[in-house]
Amino acid sequence: MKIGxxxxxxxxxxxxIQLAEKNTVVVFEKNDTPGGCMSSWKYNNYTLETLYHHCFSGDRNLFDLMETLGLKSDLIWLKGSTGYYMNGKLHPLTTPFEILRYPCLTFFQKCRLGLFVLSSRKIDLDPLDKITAKEYLFEKVGGDIYNAFFAPLLISKFGLMKDEVSAAWLMSRIAIRSDRGAEGERLGYLKGGWHRLIDAMCDKIRSMGAEIRLNTPAVTLTQNNGKWLINNEEFDAVISTLPPQVTNSLMVNTSIRLQSLIYQGAACMTLGLARDPANGIYWTNIGDPAPYGAVVTHTNFVPFEWYGEHVVYLASYFKDEPDAGLKDRMINDFCKRFSIDTSEIHHADLYIDRYAGPVYVTGYKDTIPQVDAGGNLFIAGMFSSENYPERSMEGSVSAGMKAAKILEEKNR
Ligand SMILES: Cc1cc2nc3c(=O)[nH]c(=O)nc-3n(C[C@H](O)[C@H](O)[C@H](O)COP(=O)(O)OP(=O)(O)OC[C@H]3O[C@@H](n4cnc5c(N)ncnc54)[C@H](O)[C@@H]3O)c2cc1C
Structure with a gap:
C-alpha cells in the first residue's frame, strides 16, 4: 500500500516506523525540522528542545521504542526540584522541610493538601471527567486552599478556561507529578537531548525506504474513487496527526467530518543566561500575575556542563493567538522579577505552537474521536485516547502505533 x-x-x-517496512510511506511535514512539539533548536555547542521535556517512569511504549533504536541505555533519571513564586518571593517546595517552611499556607492546610495529593494515585478518573477541577477542589480541600494554591496554577495553564477544565485532568496531573522522594520528582531525560530520539526515528524510517518531506505542508486532502489525494498525490490510506479541526480544513470532496476539539497554544521562551535565576530549582510555578506561568530552569535538572550556560524556559499558554509584544513583556518581567540584567541574557528565542494540546474540559472523554475516521483515513495525535487526560510523549507514541496497527488490520 501507499500510505501518506x-x-x-x-x-x-x-x-x-510501524508501516514503513511493508508499505510505501510518505511523511508530510510543514516545518523545516521534524519532531513537532519535540523539535529542537541548534545553538553553537548544544542542541535543545524548543519546549521543555522529560519522561516519566511508566512510559512503557516510549522506552520500548528507545530500546529498539538503541537509545534506552542513554536514558538518565534525575531529580526535578520544584518551587512556587508567590507574593513577590521564590519559595522552594521540594523537601518536607521546605514545604513546612512555606508561609502561604497554614500547617493544617499543608496536611490537608498532602493527604489530597496522596489520594490522587488510587483514584478512579472516569467519574471525574464530568466535574470541574474547581468544584472538585472546593469539595476536597476547600476554597481557601483552592484560592491560595491551585487557582494561580490553573490560571497560568488555562487562562479564562480554568473553570472548565475537568477534575480528571487535574488528578492525573497530580498523580504523575507526585512520583517523588524527599529530594524531588524522579524524571527521565535522554543524554544529549530528545532530538536524538527524533533523529533516530527519522533515520530508521528512511532506512526502510520511506520519505520524510520537510517544508511540505499537506494543503489539501481529497477523497477520490476510494483513494486519498494529499496535494494531488494519490495514497491508498492516510494517517493524519493534526488536530481534528485542522484535518477538516484540508478536506475536499468528502462527507467525512471530524469533531472539533478545543485546543490551546504554547508560547515558550528559551533563554541562555550567565546566571541561575532560580536558586537551583528546576520547576518554578509562578503564582503572582506574570506573562508566563512557569520558569523551567533546564540546567538545574540536566548538568550545566553540557551547555556551558544556564538554560531557562519561560512557559506560557494562550487561546487563539499569542498577545502582540509577548516576547518583550516576558523578558521585561523576567529581568525585573529575578533581578537579571539584559546583558546577562546570551540569547532569547520564542517558540510558538498554535496547537500545543487539547484543553481537557469536562465531558472531553466522550468527544475523543475514533482512530478509524472512515474511508481509509485514520487519525492519531494529542487528541487520542492514549493522551487522555493529559498529553505526553508516551501518549503520542502509543497513539501513532495504534493507528498504524488499526490501518494494517483493516487492510489485511
Ligand atoms: C509545552 C509542552 C511541554 C511538553 N512537555 C512534555 C513533557 O515534559 N513530557 C511529555 O511526556 N510530554 C510533554 N509534552 C507533550 C508531547 O510533546 C506531545 O504529546 C507530543 O510530542 C505530541 O506529538 P504529536 O505527534 O501528537 O503532535 P505534534 O508534535 O504537534 O506533531 C504534529 C506535526 O504536524 C505538523 N503539521 C501541522 N500541520 C501540518 C500540515 N498541514 N502538513 C504537514 N504537517 C503539519 C506539525 O508541524 C508537527 O510537526 C509537552 C507538550 C508541550 C506543548
Whole structure:
C-alpha cells in the first residue's frame, strides 16, 4: 500500500516506523525540522528542545521504542526540584522541610493538601471527567486552599478556561507529578537531548525506504474513487496527526467530518543566561500575575556542563493567538522579577505552537474521536485516547502505533 502520514511529530513518526517496512510511506511535514512539539533548536555547542521535556517512569511504549533504536541505555533519571513564586518571593517546595517552611499556607492546610495529593494515585478518573477541577477542589480541600494554591496554577495553564477544565485532568496531573522522594520528582531525560530520539526515528524510517518531506505542508486532502489525494498525490490510506479541526480544513470532496476539539497554544521562551535565576530549582510555578506561568530552569535538572550556560524556559499558554509584544513583556518581567540584567541574557528565542494540546474540559472523554475516521483515513495525535487526560510523549507514541496497527488490520 501507499500510505501518506501528515505530521512528523511523535505520533506521525511512530506510525511511519510501524508501516514503513511493508508499505510505501510518505511523511508530510510543514516545518523545516521534524519532531513537532519535540523539535529542537541548534545553538553553537548544544542542541535543545524548543519546549521543555522529560519522561516519566511508566512510559512503557516510549522506552520500548528507545530500546529498539538503541537509545534506552542513554536514558538518565534525575531529580526535578520544584518551587512556587508567590507574593513577590521564590519559595522552594521540594523537601518536607521546605514545604513546612512555606508561609502561604497554614500547617493544617499543608496536611490537608498532602493527604489530597496522596489520594490522587488510587483514584478512579472516569467519574471525574464530568466535574470541574474547581468544584472538585472546593469539595476536597476547600476554597481557601483552592484560592491560595491551585487557582494561580490553573490560571497560568488555562487562562479564562480554568473553570472548565475537568477534575480528571487535574488528578492525573497530580498523580504523575507526585512520583517523588524527599529530594524531588524522579524524571527521565535522554543524554544529549530528545532530538536524538527524533533523529533516530527519522533515520530508521528512511532506512526502510520511506520519505520524510520537510517544508511540505499537506494543503489539501481529497477523497477520490476510494483513494486519498494529499496535494494531488494519490495514497491508498492516510494517517493524519493534526488536530481534528485542522484535518477538516484540508478536506475536499468528502462527507467525512471530524469533531472539533478545543485546543490551546504554547508560547515558550528559551533563554541562555550567565546566571541561575532560580536558586537551583528546576520547576518554578509562578503564582503572582506574570506573562508566563512557569520558569523551567533546564540546567538545574540536566548538568550545566553540557551547555556551558544556564538554560531557562519561560512557559506560557494562550487561546487563539499569542498577545502582540509577548516576547518583550516576558523578558521585561523576567529581568525585573529575578533581578537579571539584559546583558546577562546570551540569547532569547520564542517558540510558538498554535496547537500545543487539547484543553481537557469536562465531558472531553466522550468527544475523543475514533482512530478509524472512515474511508481509509485514520487519525492519531494529542487528541487520542492514549493522551487522555493529559498529553505526553508516551501518549503520542502509543497513539501513532495504534493507528498504524488499526490501518494494517483493516487492510489485511
Ligand atoms: C509545552 C509542552 C511541554 C511538553 N512537555 C512534555 C513533557 O515534559 N513530557 C511529555 O511526556 N510530554 C510533554 N509534552 C507533550 C508531547 O510533546 C506531545 O504529546 C507530543 O510530542 C505530541 O506529538 P504529536 O505527534 O501528537 O503532535 P505534534 O508534535 O504537534 O506533531 C504534529 C506535526 O504536524 C505538523 N503539521 C501541522 N500541520 C501540518 C500540515 N498541514 N502538513 C504537514 N504537517 C503539519 C506539525 O508541524 C508537527 O510537526 C509537552 C507538550 C508541550 C506543548
Amino acid at each position: 502520514i501528515i505530521g512528523s511529530g511523535l505520533a506521525g513518526l511512530s506510525s511511519a
